[in-house]
Amino acid sequence: MTMEERNQLLLSDTQVPDLFITQYMSSLSGAAIQIYLLMLLNQSASRVPVTLEKLSKRTGMSAKEIEEQVFYLERDGLVEKEQDGTLRLVDIKAREVDRYIEAKKDSESLEMPPQHTNPDMERLSRSISDTFFMGKMSYIWQRFIDDSANVHKLEANVIYSLFGSLQDKGKLLVRNTRPAEELREEWCRRGVRSYSDLEKILGEDADIKACMTAMGKKMRKAMDGIAIEYITTWVTTYKMKPDVPPYLYSYLRKDKNREKVTFPDMDEILQEWFSHNIHDVEAAKTYELQKAAADRKAAMTNFCGELFRKKLDGMDLAIIEKWTKEDMWEEPIVHYAYEVLHSYMTTITLANVDDRLRLWKENGVASVTKARQFESESRKKNKDTYQARKNAPSGGKAGEIPYLQNEYTQQQIDDLISDPLKDMDELLKDD
Secondary structure, three states, X not given: OOHHHHHHHHHOXXXXXXXXXXXXXXXXXXXXXXXHHHHHHHHHOOOOOEOHHHHHHXXXXXXXXXXXXXXXXXHOXXXXXXOOOOEEEOOHHHHHHHHXXXXXXXXXXXXOOHHHHOHHHHHHHHHHHHHHOOXXXXXXXXXXXXXXXXXXXXXXHHHHHHHHHHHXXXXXXXXXXXXXXXXXXXXXXXXXXXXXXXXHHHHHHHHHHHHHHHHHHHHOOOOOHHHHHHHHHHHHOOOOOOOHHHHHHHHHHHHOOOOOOOHHHHHHHHHHHHHOOOOOHHHHHHHHHHHHHHHHHHHHHHHHHHHHOOOOOHHHHHHHHHHHHHHOOOXXXXXXXXXXXXXXXXXXXXXXXXXXXXXXXXXOXXXXXXXXXXXXXXXXXXXXHHHHHHHOOOOOOOOOOXXXXXXXXXXXXXXXXXXXXXXXXXXXXXX
């Protein structure tokens, strides 16, 4: 190597356009960036025509890999292929200036963008350039900021936050502003203009993410597009707290014994809760308990109306409400109480049944099985008491064996004894 060649190698520089670094580099592979830099070096030094074969020799890549990477460079408008097969770099700086001039021509009749007349917007543009583009922000982003403020009416801190969100998502240093425009459109569609508006939707987004995570654990699967749409609606439209849908899923599976719970099933119930101004788990629990009590009361009212064959009055309805809300009695045990009373009473009221149920409750009876056992034991005790009374010596009441006051009155027993004890024997027969 001659001295002149050494000097050319040591003292020369290859200029890389800032536009390439800020808009294109992040979307390219390492191999494509290597090819672009070699073509820049060739353009500033030898200007020898570049071909796929020469690139393959210089890089050590296969011809197929070189062809694939050149395709991506052509797609992004960085390289053009001539008719003879040679490759040429596109002057992206000149192209960007031409675009800017054309855009200025189209808007000559419009007002000047706010960043050129408003010191606050000027400071915003400088801040975004320094923070996100290392002080080298291209014209397309300047235009994006202009449109965001002038057309979409976004406040300065919202525009700045938009760039921060794009950077967090890895969609800022790309070759066009399409991801930024899509995010801006989404924010505007959701009513964002001020920073308080933005905080609201960011809170909703956090709730959506939390709800998706919880539902994924409950259902043991990843949330797909349809599931995300449902969850987004529940959080943003129905205003549900993120723990409400997971609670509903568990409630339907465990409390309602549903083997399969679908999102449409849940959506129907959440719509009902939303219409009753329910947005948190505690309110949902209270509502479902009240709804279950109302359903039990309606069912019990219909049942008792048929059982007693009468139109129930206010006192009857009050008794039924107590049964369903306080005592939590079900239809089977009420029916059994009616049968027990019907065995020795001709006219039975709900108050009579309530007395019997109260007796059972005082003795720890809460089911039909326990009630049958209690009644059987009571009959046996009364039978033993009666037999002892019948066999006792006549004259005087000293040493008289007491009977169960809660079961039969003195008058009832005396009346039955006066009829040669026949009816009492019949009454005390075991079932």
